[in-house]
Structure formats: C-alpha cells, structure tokens
Amino acid sequence: xxxxxxSIVLLTDGAASLLAAKTATSILRYRGENVVxxxxxxxxxxxxxxxxxxGGDTPIVAALSDVPDATTLTIGIAPPGGRVPEDWxxxxxxxxxxxxxxxxxxxxxxxxxxxIAAAAEKSGSVIYxxxxxxxxxxxxxxxxxxDCLRILTVGQDCSIGKxxxxxxxIKGLTARDVDAKFIATGQTGIMIEGDGCPVDCVVSDxxxxxxxxQILANQHHEVLIVEGQATISHPAYSCVSAGLLHGSTxxxxxxxxxxGRENVHGVEHVPLQPLPKLIxxxxxxxxxxxxxxxxxxxxxxxxxxxxxAAVERERMRGELGLPIxxxxxxxxxxxxxxxxxxxxxxxxx
Amino acid sequence: xxxxxxSIVLLTDGAASLLAAKTATSILRYRGENVVxxxxxxxxxxxxxxxxxxGGDTPIVAALSDVPDATTLTIGIAPPGGRVPEDWxxxxxxxxxxxxxxxxxxxxxxxxxxxIAAAAEKSGSVIYxxxxxxxxxxxxxxxxxxDCLRILTVGQDCSIGKxxxxxxxIKGLTARDVDAKFIATGQTGIMIEGDGCPVDCVVSDxxxxxxxxQILANQHHEVLIVEGQATISHPAYSCVSAGLLHGSTxxxxxxxxxxGRENVHGVEHVPLQPLPKLIxxxxxxxxxxxxxxxxxxxxxxxxxxxxxAAVERERMRGELGLPIxxxxxxxxxxxxxxxxxxxxxxxxx
Numbered sequence: 195x196x197x198x199x200x201s202i203v204l205l206t207d208g209a210a211s212l213l214a215a216k217t218a219t220s221i222l223r224y225r226g227e228n229v230v231x232x233x234x235x236x237x238x239x240x241x242x243x244x245x246x247x248x249g250g251d252t253p254i255v256a257a258l259s260d261v262p263d264a265t266t267l268t269i270g271i272a273p274p275g276g277r278v279p280e281d282w283x284x285x286x287x288x289x290x291x292x293x294x295x296x297x298x299x300x301x302x303x304x305x306x307x308x309x310i311a312a313a314a315e316k317s318g319s320v321i322y323x324x325x326x327x328x329x330x331x332x333x334x335x336x337x338x339x340x341d342c343l344r345i346l347t348v349g350q351d352c353s354i355g356k357x358x359x360x361x362x363x364i365k366g367l368t369a370r371d372v373d374a375k376f377i378a379t380g381q382t383g384i385m386i387e388g389d390g391c392p393v394d395c396v397v398s399d400x401x402x403x404x405x406x407x408q409i410l411a412n413q414h415h416e417v418l419i420v421e422g423q424a425t426i427s428h429p430a431y432s433c434v435s436a437g438l439l440h441g442s443t444x445x446x447x448x449x450x451x452x453x454g455r456e457n458v459h460g461v462e463h464v465p466l467q468p469l470p471k472l473i474x475x476x477x478x479x480x481x482x483x484x485x486x487x488x489x490x491x492x493x494x495x496x497x498x499x500x501x502x503a504a505v506e507r508e509r510m511r512g513e514l515g516l517p518i519x520x521x522x523x524x525x526x527x528x529x530x531x532x533x534x535x536x537x538x539x540x541x542x543x
Numbered sequence: 544x545x546x547x548x549x550s551i552v553l554l555t556d557g558a559a560s561l562l563a564a565k566t567a568t569s570i571l572r573y574r575g576e577n578v579v580x581x582x583x584x585x586x587x588x589x590x591x592x593x594x595x596x597x598g599g600d601t602p603i604v605a606a607l608s609d610v611p612d613a614t615t616l617t618i619g620i621a622p623p624g625g626r627v628p629e630d631w632x633x634x635x636x637x638x639x640x641x642x643x644x645x646x647x648x649x650x651x652x653x654x655x656x657x658x659i660a661a662a663a664e665k666s667g668s669v670i671y672x673x674x675x676x677x678x679x680x681x682x683x684x685x686x687x688x689x690d691c692l693r694i695l696t697v698g699q700d701c702s703i704g705k706x707x708x709x710x711x712x713i714k715g716l717t718a719r720d721v722d723a724k725f726i727a728t729g730q731t732g733i734m735i736e737g738d739g740c741p742v743d744c745v746v747s748d749x750x751x752x753x754x755x756x757q758i759l760a761n762q763h764h765e766v767l768i769v770e771g772q773a774t775i776s777h778p779a780y781s782c783v784s785a786g787l788l789h790g791s792t793x794x795x796x797x798x799x800x801x802x803g804r805e806n807v808h809g810v811e812h813v814p815l816q817p818l819p820k821l822i823x824x825x826x827x828x829x830x831x832x833x834x835x836x837x838x839x840x841x842x843x844x845x846x847x848x849x850x851x852a853a854v855e856r857e858r859m860r861g862e863l864g865l866p867i868x869x870x871x872x873x874x875x876x877x878x879x880x881x882x883x884x885x886x887x888x889x890x891x892x
Contacts, residue, residue, distance in 0.1 A: 397746060
C-alpha cells in the first residue's frame with residue numbers, strides 16, 4: 195500500500211496490453227505522485243504517457259539498477275489466474291535482495307516463494323501480498339443503516355472500469371462536500387485506498403461476510419461507493435460478483451459498460467449479455483436481499499472518438515432512460531446527481 | 544472418505560439438533576454399513592434410530608473407549624462457520640493418539656491444530672480434512688457436452704435436502720439402468736461419494752472453475768446430478784450458490800424446499816423467498832450462461848404428517864405446475880420422469 199514517503203517502481207514487464215497493465219495504469223492515475231518509474235523491458239525509454247496514456251513523463255526503465263533510490267516494487271499487471279510469471283522471479287529476488295518492499299496483488303503469494311522469501315528475510319525487506327486474507331465471518335444481514343447510502347458499481351464484464359468509476363464518483367461526491375468513502379474490493383483498489391478486502395481471494399463461504407464487514411466498519415460515512423468485481427454473468431467469476439452484490443446490499447447500482455466490447459474478456463467465445471437484460475438480472479438478484487435499482491450508466495468509451503462517444507451516449511440514454519456518462523470524458527456530475535437523488539429518497543423513507 | 548473395510552465412529556457430541564447433525568444422519572443413511580457407533584455424551588445409551596430417526600440399532604456411546612476396534616472417527620456435525628468446538632479437542636487427540644483415521648469437513652482443518660497433528664504423527668494416524676483444496680482453475684465455458692445431461696439440485700435454503708434429493712435421484716436413475724453419477728460439492732457428499740469438490744471452501748475466483756472441472760471429468764456418464772449448496776438468495780452463502788450454478792451450467796434444475804420453513808436457517812430474521820420468485824431468479828441467473836428451467840420440485844415434508852404432506856403436494860403441484868415429490872415419502876419416480884423427458888429433449892436438439 196502506498197504511503198506518502200514511498201517511491202514506487204511499477205513492474206509491467208511482459209504485459210501484453212494496456213488492459214493487462216490495469217493495476218499499473220490505475221496506480222499511475224490515482225497515486226502517481228509516488229511512482230518514480232515503470233520497469234518494462236519491452237517499453238524501456240518511453241514515458242508512461244507514451245506507453246500507457248497516463249502518468250505524464252514518468253520514465254519506463256529496463257532494469258532495477260536504473261532506479262537505485264526506489265523503495266517499493268509493485269507488481270503492476272494482473273495476469274489471468276493470478277500466477278507469478280516465471281521470468282519475473284529474478285527481478286523480484288533482486289528487489290528483495292536490495293531491501294525493497296514488494297507489493298503484489300497476485301493469487302500466488304510472493305511470500306510463499308522460498309527464494310523470494312529468503313532474499314527478503316536476509317535484507318529485512320517487507321513482502322505485502324495484498325490478496326492474503328483469513329476472512330472467516332459469515333454475513334449476518336443485520337445492522338446495515340439507511341443513513342449511510344451504499345452504491346455498488348456493477349458491470350458488463352471484467353476490466354471495464356468499475357474501480358475507476360467508483361474512484362471518480364468519490365471525487366465527484368467529495369467535491370460537493372459529501373463524506374464519501376471508497377470500499378476497495380480488489381488488489382489495485384486496496385493499493386490505492388490503503389484498506390479494503392480482496393474479495394476474489396476470500397474462501398467462498400465468507401465472501402458475503404467479508405464485504406458486509408467492510409460496510410459495517412464504514413457506516414459513519416454518508417456514502418459508500420463499493421468497487422464491483424467482474425459481473426454476475428461472467429462464466430468464471432460470477433461467484434465473486436454475486437457475493438459482493440449480496441454482501442454490500444446496495445441501495446443502488448451504477449452499471450459500467452464499454453462501447454464496442456462484444457465478448458467476455460478472456461473468454462472470447464462467450465458473448466456479453468445485452469445491457470437491458472443484465473440490468474434486469476442485477477435488479478432481480480439484488481432484490482432477493484433488498485430492492486435495488488441501477489440508477490445510472492458509466493460508459494467506457496476509450497475505443498471510440500469524442501464524437502462517436504457523444505452519439506453513443508445519447509443513443510443509450512434514450513434506450514435505457516438512465517443518466518449516463520463516461521467518467522473520464524464527460525465527468526460524473528450526472529451520476530453524482532443520481533446518487534444524491536437516491537440519497538434524498540432513502541432519507542425520506 | 545469411507546472404504547468398505549472401515550469401521551466408523553461418528554462424532555455428534557454437542558449437536559443441538561438433528562439439523563446440526565446432518566453429516567452424521569446422511570452418512571448413517573447412505574454409508575450406514577460402515578458405521579459402528581455414534582459418540583455423543585448427551586444421547587449415549589440410545590440407538591441412532593431413537594436419536595436421529597435413521598441407522599437402525601447402531602449404538603450411541605459416551606466414550607471412544609467403548610468402541611476399541613473402530614478405525615475412523617468422522618466429525619458428524621457441521622457447526623455454522625465450520626470451527627472445531629473446543630470440547631471436542633480432547634476426543635480428537637485421544638482418537639489420533641490411538642491411531643484412528645480422523646475425517647473432518649470443518650473449515651478449521653484438524654491438521655492445522657498442533658496438538659491433534661502431533662498426536663496423529665506420533666501414532667501414524669491419518670487426518671483427512673475433506674474441505675482442504677487448492678483449486679486454481681478458472682472456468683473456460685468450453686467442452687461441455689449435451690450428451691451428458693447436467694441436473695443441479697437447487698433450494699430455498701441451506702440444510703433442506705439438496706444432497707439427499709441428489710442421492711435419491713441417483714438411486715432412481717440407476718434403477719432404470721441410466722448411468723448416473725453424483726457430483727458431490729459439500730463435505731458430507733464427498734464423504735459419501737468418495738470424490739467431489741468442497742466448493743464452499745474454494746477461493747471465490749476459482750469456484751466456477753472447480754465445479755466445471757468436476758463436470759468435465761465426468762461427462763462419460765449419461766446423467767450428472769450435481770449437489771447444490773445453500774441458495775442464491777442466502778444472505779451469507781449466495782456467492783457459493785451462484786458459482787455452483789454457473790460452474791455446473793445445468794440443463795435443468797430440481798428445486799428443494801421444506802414444508803413449513805419460513806425463515807433462513809441461521810439468519811432467522813430474514814424470511815425465505817417465495818418459491819415462484821426463487822424459481823424465476825434461478826432461471827434468470829442460470830440463463831445468463833445457458834437457458835435452464837426448474838423441471839421439478841423436491842419437497843421436504845419431515846415436519847408434517849403423511850396426510851398434510853399429501854395435501855401440500857397437490858396444492859404446490861397446482862400452484863407451480865411442476866412434478867413434485869418428497870423423495871423419502873413418495874419416492875422420486877415423478878422427478879426421474881422429468882429428468883428423462885429433459886434428456887430426450889436435449890438429445891433431439
């Protein structure tokens with residue numbers, strides 16, 4: 195987790211695409227002041243802005259020795275399945291050997307790797323496996339309060355913008371003097387926020403309970419924006435999404451989709467569900483616990499032009515009859531309005 | 544896992560109710576030939592038939608020393624949260640000390656308890672923690688075959704009869720010379736069947752994949768009856784149920800409910816969802832992967848008389864328009880007919 199004194203190197207070596215480097219790009223976007231370099235042999239010499247479209251002039255280097263003063267090495271990609279790529283081990287052992295803190299969100303814990311652990315022990319280096327947890331609390335469906343509004347960002351797929359939308363909503367609410375807290379539920383969100391729960395690495399019996407615990411601990415805020423994970427229609431990850439939906443028991447949901455994406459990321463032979471059907475399914479599943487509606491749409495329009503995005507926005511607004519915006523292109527004002535409207539409604543019940 | 548040479552003692556000491564002793568009663572029902580005694584200080588002197596309504600004259604004893612020839616001690620209750628009750632530890636250490644095999648389905652692994660593990664190591668005793676797993680495969684949504692019919696037992700709640708229904712359906716199909724295999728997904732089912740996957744103890748990212756793996760490994764059978772867990776409306780366990788639903792991608796579902804049960808077991812302030820709504824929700828959620836219908840209802844009528852059960856059966860048959868039977872009271876012929884009808888339909892597609 196980043197602290198203000200840290201100087202972080204982000205490891206993205208071997209990332210096949212920007213999508214694969216989403217941890218790195220998100221940390222550059224939301225904790226960029228702490229990042230001194232990205233380590234990526236195939237992109238060395240570029241700036242992060244050139245390579246990833248974010249992070250300004252932050253340099254991309256080819257070796258750890260290029261950044262002798264860096265204190266932290268953070269793994270900046272999330273490979274499917276969460277394993278440590280074999281050709282990273284030398285870099286990780288080098289970093290541990292020189293006493294750097296290692297931060298990883300992978301399912302394979304770095305601290306379980308004997309060589310990395312030995313190097314860290316010798317130098318006194320700290321290994322922080324963000325996904326490590328021992329959650330054992332069952333959800334009790336009790337003590338949830340209506341004076342703290344719970345909003346969950348849900349989506350049509352993985353890696354589509356649920357965390358980004360949540361973080362932008364926090365900024366938008368904070369700008370209106372609303373006391374809003376980001377509930378991080380994934381490794382990158384936790385690295386950015388400094389707390390949260392890595393729900394996809396919790397034993398399934400305890401997922402709902404782990405999420406509920408995050409809610410109960412934060413009800414002194416006026417609004418909680420809970421980071422969604424995957425989608426309830428995802429062939430591999432629907433377990434996580436369903437537990438998160440019921441564990442957070444949202445008053446309302448913001449649905450995130452990407453313009454032009456047609457198939458499930460990583461399971462490309464499976465088509466995405468159409469948004470109207472997916473909205474209905476989310477409302478139905480959430481409603482088994484508590485009535486909840488999708489109150490707005492966050493569109494991710496990174497693949498299309500400004501003009502195409504504007505056309506798409508109006509088309510979808512008409513089709514779905516909901517507030518809609520690309521948080522990065524259009525800001526989140528419309529979505530914050532929808533949240534504030536819901537908050538007023540819930541208060542007056 | 545029981546083998547034909549084993550002589551098992553089932554530990555139910557402290558079980559507050561029959562429901563809490565469901566592992567014991569199920570092993571008595573489906574592997575009773577291997578059970579020599581139940582160890583339960585509060586019920587000692589009774590037979591298991593007197594105490595639990597199953598297992599005939601199997602004696603209930605107060606101490607391990609009463610059954611000197613027993614080879615296996617199996618924990619027969621499933622306490623909420625899966626922890627080892629403190630006052631069992633002396634019994635478990637005694638059993639390990641005399642070289643008995645210990646079988647446990649608890650979330651707390653016996654092999655992680657230093658004293659129990661030490662006693663077992665000294666005597667050469669084997670500890671089998673049924674829930675221990677290292678599932679790391681993601682579901683791929685590929686290679687599922689339509690010539691192997693997949694049926695999932697789903698339900699209105701936990702501890703309601705999904706495993707029992709699945710096992711009775713296997714018996715019914717086998718009696719008609721259908722090659723049917725039980726896919727165990729919980730600790731008791733695994734103890735009975737000898738294989739399977741403890742889905743509620745799998746890390747959430749890998750639940751769908753762990754279930755899919757069980758399916759892919761068993762498609763040489765004509766029919767798979769997958770044991771359901773909890774329910775997609777359960778405040779604490781919906782994560783497990785949703786992953787199981789999508790991981791197994793059933794061609795059809797059998798819905799299990801209990802006559803007279805109104806609230807969620809263990810979360811009593813939450814009312815159960817009405818069956819029609821729950822059927823709709825299951826079909827909607829399953830349908831995000833593949834169209835699937837609830838094709839029959841298994842009623843658990845243990846709380847009511849024979850006559851009341853008959854009235855309820857006809858009332859629900861009319862209300863839901865589906866085949867319906869209490870597997871223990873009425874047999875499963877009607878439900879097996881529905882499965883065979885669906886199998887013919889899927890074949891002819």
